Amino acid sequence: EPEVTQTPSHQVTQMGQEVILRCVPISNHLYFYWYRQILGQKVEFLVSFYNNEISEKSEIFDDQFSVERPDGSNFTLKIRSTKLEDSAMYFCASREMGAYNEQFFGPGTRLTVL
Amino acid sequence: EDKVVQSPLSLVVHEGDTVTLNCSYEVTNFRSLLWYKQEKKAPTFLFMLTSSGIEKKSGRLSSILDKKELFSILNITATQTGDSAVYLCAVGVTGTASKLTFGTGTRLQVTL
Numbered sequence: 001e002p003e004v005t006q007t008p009s010h011q012v013t014q015m016g017q018e019v020i021l022r023c024v025p026i027s028n029h030l031y032f033y034w035y036r037q038i039l040g041q042k043v044e045f046l047v048s049f050y051n052n053e054i055s056e057k058s059e060i061f062d063d064q065f066s067v068e069r070p071d072g073s074n075f076t077l078k079i080r081s082t083k084l085e086d087s088a089m090y091f092c093a094s095r096e097m098g099a100y101n102e103q104f105f106g107p108g109t110r111l112t113v114l
Numbered sequence: 115e116d117k118v119v120q121s122p123l124s125l126v127v128h129e130g131d132t133v134t135l136n137c138s139y140e141v142t143n144f145r146s147l148l149w150y151k152q153e154k155k156a157p158t159f160l161f162m163l164t165s166s167g168i169e170k171k172s173g174r175l176s177s178i179l180d181k182k183e184l185f186s187i188l189n190i191t192a193t194q195t196g197d198s199a200v201y202l203c204a205v206g207v208t209g210t211a212s213k214l215t216f217g218t219g220t221r222l223q224v225t226l
Binding site: 033044089102107 | 158
């Protein structure tokens with residue numbers, strides 16, 4: 001069964017460093033998302049991406065964040081200068097055209113900012 | 115601001131029991147309500163309920179959507195230890211992005 005994959009599974013970084021989280025969505029999916037979940041809190045929407053551009057972003061997704069689909073398979077989330085409060089589990093999700101909101105999630109990248 | 119509230123926050127039951135998890139919502143431009151199961155990491159899709167599909171069933175799991183009263187329930191019958199997980203309710207809205215707004219989840223523990 002096709003699935004969303006994410007790398008790395010765990011990333012540890014120093015405050016102020018840049019990180020890039022990578023995702024490979026399901027191949028025939030056209031909508032891509034990033035969500036995050038701070039430990040013990042709810043899953044929060046960060047950004048959605050369709051047709052090579054951002055469709056919607058939340059208040060969390062400020063200028064420190066950017067997304068890119070550098071080739072036909074990868075979807076990346078970059079955090080330019082990490083802060084302690086960026087420590088969270090980051091989930092990538094994707095869905096196909098016409099599938100309403102049936103989003104499929106990857107296993108997540110746990111980001112720890114020291 | 116869109117809001118999704120789940121109850122109870124946590125629940126401990128014995129194997130074989132039946133449980134009912136609740137989700138109420140207040141969102142603008144409702145499109146669908148989704149249930150996910152989160153064990154260790156990624157939320158795993160269970161059901162999606164929309165105006166055209168307000169009741170779903172899969173094995174021991176079933177869910178209904180009440181669009182008038184703005185809530186949904188997830189029922190699990192004959193619970194097993196493998197059902198232990200956090201169950202997440204999420205609501206999707208109309209629009210290209212169709213982002214999901216999640217509740218805090220219900221942590222279910224099934225004991226022997």
